[in-house]
Amino acid sequence: MPRYFIEVAYMGTRYSGFQVQQNGNTIQTEVSRALKIFFGQEFELTGSSRTDAGVHAKQNFFHFDADAEISNKAVYSLNAILPYDIVVKNIIEVKPEAHCRFDATSRTYHYYITRFKNPFYFNRAYYYPFKADINLLQELATSITTFNDFTSFSKKKTQVKTFRCHIEYSRWVFEDDIWRYEVKADRFLRGMVKGLAGTMLKLSKHDKTIADLSDIFEAQDPAAADFSVSPDGLFLMSVEFKNAIFHNLG
Structure with missing residues (x-):
């Protein structure tokens, strides 16, 4: 199954952190929601670097697997769905064994x-x-x-x-x-x-x-x-x- 890295940037002021939490909205919650709205299915996102509440990022990553081919053309539409303080910068197909956390140098x-x-x-x-x-x-x-x-x-x-x-x-x-x-x-x-x-x-x-x-x-x-x-x-x-x-x- 193809694996993709999704590159994001965000202002963290309004969020409780990068990855999903039980109490509080996060960057992962918003990106997952945008992917589901656009593609009509849920994807399991794995995060690269866990920034805390209020912390910003000019570059961070998730990876996810998808049955269908996903084009970088989806970036424009995803950004139209996402709130003003989160942006998808790129979607990159990587090798199936790639891991955005453990393969970071x-x-x-x-x-x-x-x-x-x-x-x-x-x-x-x-x-x-x-x-x-x-x-x-x-x-x-x-x-x-x-x-x-x-x-x-x-x-x-x-x-x-x-x-x-x-x-x-x-x-x-x-x-x-x-x-x-x-x-x-x-x-x-x-x-x-x-x-x-x-x-x-x-x-x-x-x-x-x-x-x-x-x-x-x-x-x-x-x-x-x-x-x-x-x-x-x-x-x-x-x-x-x-x-x-x-x-x-x-």
Whole structure:
């Protein structure tokens, strides 16, 4: 049976997260509804990256199987059905064994901060008018790449086999009044990017050092980190896959 990847982008402000939940509307609920309306049948969607409530994505994926051939021409009609804050960008046929979660090789997140109240970044950046040492923030971000156990940066009651992640890069970009934390890794734990961004901001605000960040990692306790920053500024920017799962690329 043919398998398809469906690429989506969305503003997560109005949703309880990416994948279906019992209490609250989600991105998966809306995409499933649009597929059913257009194709007249239900599809079982599997998600790539589970963004939390309020988190946005410029690129995320589902995969599903379909008896009939599905053309990318359906994108226009699906977008006419979907609400204004969700868009289907592409539908791609992949190899039958492809899996949009397990075949992902990396994911990239950006966390945006606005230093001054700005109506044009409402729900798209975290308003942070407090003291912050940009040199220390950059040092902290760079040092994160030297760690691989992120137990302290995973929210409690997260059911995973391991808390180990490989960070490809971790850095801050400072552009006038908008700051951006960029991080790319092979995998992320629940709440991990918010925990990293929030903890770095807190350490900078209180004139802490890299040694203090090391202590938080070594504690292996989420209570040592700071997850209090809002989801408004968090964007899943991209998901990369093995070429072997695509036709004519493997």
